[in-house]
Amino acid sequence: MIDYEGLAALLSGWDNITILTHKSPDGDCIGAGLALCYYLRAMGKRANVLNSDGIPQRFSFLSEGYTQQEFEERHVVSVDVADTQLLGERLEHYSDRIDLCIDHHRTSKRFAARNFIDPDASATCLVLYELFEHMGGTPSGIVASCLYTGIATDTGCFKFQNTTPAAHRAAARLMELGADYEEINRRMFDIKSRGRLAAEQILIGGIRYFDEGGIAVIVITNEFIEKYGIDRAELDGMASIPLNVEGVKIGITMKQQEDNPECFKVSLRTVCADACEIAEKFGGGGHVRAAGCTVSGSADSALLRIVSEAEKYL
Amino acid sequence: MIDYEGLAALLSGWDNITILTHKSPDGDCIGAGLALCYYLRAMGKRANVLNSDGIPQRFSFLSEGYTQQEFEERHVVSVDVADTQLLGERLEHYSDRIDLCIDHHRTSKRFAARNFIDPDASATCLVLYELFEHMGGTPSGIVASCLYTGIATDTGCFKFQNTTPAAHRAAARLMELGADYEEINRRMFDIKSRGRLAAEQILIGGIRYFDEGGIAVIVITNEFIEKYGIDRAELDGMASIPLNVEGVKIGITMKQQEDNPECFKVSLRTVCADACEIAEKFGGGGHVRAAGCTVSGSADSALLRIVSEAEKYL
Numbered sequence: 001m002i003d004y005e006g007l008a009a010l011l012s013g014w015d016n017i018t019i020l021t022h023k024s025p026d027g028d029c030i031g032a033g034l035a036l037c038y039y040l041r042a043m044g045k046r047a048n049v050l051n052s053d054g055i056p057q058r059f060s061f062l063s064e065g066y067t068q069q070e071f072e073e074r075h076v077v078s079v080d081v082a083d084t085q086l087l088g089e090r091l092e093h094y095s096d097r098i099d100l101c102i103d104h105h106r107t108s109k110r111f112a113a114r115n116f117i118d119p120d121a122s123a124t125c126l127v128l129y130e131l132f133e134h135m136g137g138t139p140s141g142i143v144a145s146c147l148y149t150g151i152a153t154d155t156g157c158f159k160f161q162n163t164t165p166a167a168h169r170a171a172a173r174l175m176e177l178g179a180d181y182e183e184i185n186r187r188m189f190d191i192k193s194r195g196r197l198a199a200e201q202i203l204i205g206g207i208r209y210f211d212e213g214g215i216a217v218i219v220i221t222n223e224f225i226e227k228y229g230i231d232r233a234e235l236d237g238m239a240s241i242p243l244n245v246e247g248v249k250i251g252i253t254m255k256q257q258e259d260n261p262e263c264f265k266v267s268l269r270t271v272c273a274d275a276c277e278i279a280e281k282f283g284g285g286g287h288v289r290a291a292g293c294t295v296s297g298s299a300d301s302a303l304l305r306i307v308s309e310a311e312k313y314l
Numbered sequence: 315m316i317d318y319e320g321l322a323a324l325l326s327g328w329d330n331i332t333i334l335t336h337k338s339p340d341g342d343c344i345g346a347g348l349a350l351c352y353y354l355r356a357m358g359k360r361a362n363v364l365n366s367d368g369i370p371q372r373f374s375f376l377s378e379g380y381t382q383q384e385f386e387e388r389h390v391v392s393v394d395v396a397d398t399q400l401l402g403e404r405l406e407h408y409s410d411r412i413d414l415c416i417d418h419h420r421t422s423k424r425f426a427a428r429n430f431i432d433p434d435a436s437a438t439c440l441v442l443y444e445l446f447e448h449m450g451g452t453p454s455g456i457v458a459s460c461l462y463t464g465i466a467t468d469t470g471c472f473k474f475q476n477t478t479p480a481a482h483r484a485a486a487r488l489m490e491l492g493a494d495y496e497e498i499n500r501r502m503f504d505i506k507s508r509g510r511l512a513a514e515q516i517l518i519g520g521i522r523y524f525d526e527g528g529i530a531v532i533v534i535t536n537e538f539i540e541k542y543g544i545d546r547a548e549l550d551g552m553a554s555i556p557l558n559v560e561g562v563k564i565g566i567t568m569k570q571q572e573d574n575p576e577c578f579k580v581s582l583r584t585v586c587a588d589a590c591e592i593a594e595k596f597g598g599g600g601h602v603r604a605a606g607c608t609v610s611g612s613a614d615s616a617l618l619r620i621v622s623e624a625e626k627y628l
Binding site: 157158159160161163164165166167168169171172173175176181182185186189190191192193194197198201204205240243244245246271 | 471472473474475477478479480482483485486487489490495496499500503504505506507508511512515518519554557558559560585
């Protein structure tokens with residue numbers, strides 16, 4: 001594997017770059033994709049960033065000045081994509097021609113011609129932060145905001161176990177470079193619409209407990225989402241709720257798929273237990289304390305399957 | 315005013331030290347008090363830390379190894395106390411004989427013989443962190459945990475406007491020194507009892523909005539606290555809730571006093587408006603984005619008075 005210096009040299013020699021991010025985008029992949037794109041453009045290169053689902057409203061403040069460029073694509077780079085299956089429908093045709101994969105997921109499928117995976121980094125944005133340090137040139141304020149967003153969201157605002165001293169030091173430097181941390185943190189972690197608050201109240205009221213309160217489950221159905229007119233992107237933050245109840249060791253959030261009601265996207269959050277191991281039993285993956293997978297079946301049967309597996313890890 | 319070096323030299327020459335913290339203790343005053351006490355003891359000095367209300371259950375993990383020492387008190391130091399009125403009943407007899415006040419509140423009354431106030435520090439624990447850097451010697455793991463707790467709680471886990479690059483760099487170093495950040499963050503920010511969750515949901519459901527949603531108010535009455543069997547110390551975190559509703563610029567939480575039902579402790583959280591200025595109108599104080607005061611009257615009249623004042627700042 002190349003080191004940061006090698007990666008910096010490689011990218012410095014490239015131009016006309018398409019950057020791919022993963023479907024159901026989160027703060028780290030949007031932050032990383034836009035940061036890399038802005039940074040390369042500031043170097044005088046041409047670059048675009050693509051997402052199969054577009055950029056969700058809650059991240060739009062990072063892409064305000066962004067427009068697609070016209071160029072003949074010469075290199076394809078993926079950021080924060082652990083598996084080509086996560087590229088989504090609109091980008092899957094890139095699967096077998098990705099030149100470089102930049103990521104921090106330990107479970108990376110290393111699908112690209114070159115793979116730069118730093119599993120010790122709290123976020124892909126932290127990988128990019130280190131990379132930019134090696135490429136020289138001072139990241140602009142918007143690049144700093146993008147990187148800060150990825151680091152903050154992937155570490156749960158510096159709360160999760162995956163937070164490192166390096167993540168804090170990067171945050172300090174990114175603040176100095178102009179990252180709009182107060183606004184980002186409010187947008188990412190605090191502000192909720194009245195509708196979302198109301199929905200949250202009902203979901204919290206409906207938490208189901210198993211194994212003497214060691215496992216807590218929230219089930220979000222399509223019916224519920226429609227009833228409260230909830231933006232699906234807003235639901236990402238819900239995944240941490242069940243684990244925050246006193247005594248809970250494994251928190252599970254199940255979200256019914258819009259286009260496939262017989263299928264639930266499951267988020268696992270744990271203390272003690274290995275969330276990634278549980279997710280892998282269902283073909284998913286992720287990190288030790290936060291992982292995800294997809295479980296098929298009705299709400300009840302999907303719940304039964306995931307809880308039965310999770311129980312083994314208590 | 316003495317600088318950090320002078321402060322380090324001063325404290326190094328003292329022994330038999332009583333450390334005072336403020337009533338209704340929060341993470342920063344408990345963290346600072348215990349950190350200073352542990353640090354001085356590790357230097358071979360005798361020191362105790364006192365609080366008028368004792369150490370609340372939620373901070374007890376920081377004082378597990380702590381016992382009071384017997385000695386003839388020679389010096390008195392207050393930490394995180396902006397005004398002697400905040401010492402509380404059991405400590406008010408110290409008011410006129412405090413040798414040194416260490417604090418970060420801009421509104422400090424500078425009541426001690428020597429006052430070391432660093433208003434640019436995110437927390438009093440950050441002042442102590444800098445101080446210990448100047449005193450030499452490596453802080454122990456428990457000192458690191460105490461300091462981390464104060465910095466994390468006063469910055470809302472690095473989210474608030476008062477977060478500085480220095481706060482992040484201190485956090486990085488404190489993690490390396492053994493601060494149990496994951497456990498601390500879970501305890502301070504995430505874990506809630508089922509009772510607290512239920513109470514929170516009811517309070518959120520009862521939020522009152524003024525000025526087209528620019529001001530949001532939560533009123534917590536004694537009746538409510540009794541009904542749900544809530545630990546009053548647990549209610550501190552509630553103060554940030556009203557500001558987290560989309561569109562709210564000033565969030566107000568009013569808590570009826572246990573011993574004086576005609577009196578409400580008011581917490582102000584703001585974006586844009588100066589919370590401290592509003593609080594000062596009612597004899598309170600604090601920071602630009604977070605401040606507090608006491609307002610007397612029935613729930614309705616107290617609410618009317620504080621909202622009428624807050625409106626002027628929208």
